[in-house]
Amino acid sequence: MRMHPVTAIIDRQATKDYVIEPENPDEKTLLIEKGTPIWILHKAIQMDPNYFPNPTKFDPARFSKENRKNIEPYSFIPFGSGPRMCLGSRLGLMKVKLVAIELLLNFELLPTKKTYVKDAYNTYNLRQHGVWVHLIPRKPHTT
Incomplete structure (x- = not known):
């Protein structure tokens, strides 16, 4: 499910205004207004080596009880998250x-x-x- 998620995107809508401040001098402030549709490309997150080292390797041990604590929150969301999570x-x-x-x-x-x-x-x-x-x-x- 991490390497081959069932859906391509998770869609949501901003419930309030969000301001994302720049981290680098060449970036600009980003305003996400309330009501803006948001598409989360969760496969891109789940295949990011910053979150999952060696992302193309099938490694079930990543999700063992001992290793779950090492998973960054919201980096693995095959069923979404929060109140709209898949029932x-x-x-x-x-x-x-x-x-x-x-x-x-x-x-x-x-x-x-x-x-x-x-x-x-x-x-x-x-x-x-x-x-x-x-x-x-x-x-x-x-x-």
Whole structure:
């Protein structure tokens, strides 16, 4: 979800006037007026090496309990944040985890000749050529 978010943007609207002061002499003050539409390109933030070192590397350990404290607030917002955060985020994550667990417990997943590895997705990050994987049933395991 960090490397391939489901949506391209998160849209919001300024609820009050905001002034962003310049940090460098060549910058100007920026006023964002109340009611201004704001688009957050969260993939750009989530792939920024200032927030996620080696951003193109798939590293689930970044989000372990021990490492979560190192994540800059609002640098990872796959479901948005605040009062307009996605209502189904917890349910969606739980369902995806359950499906992944069932697949990994019951099958070995291998690429096929049709598996398309190169990034090719549209605005909504849906694979243009589908997702092709070969499922080999695992032998039932007994306890």
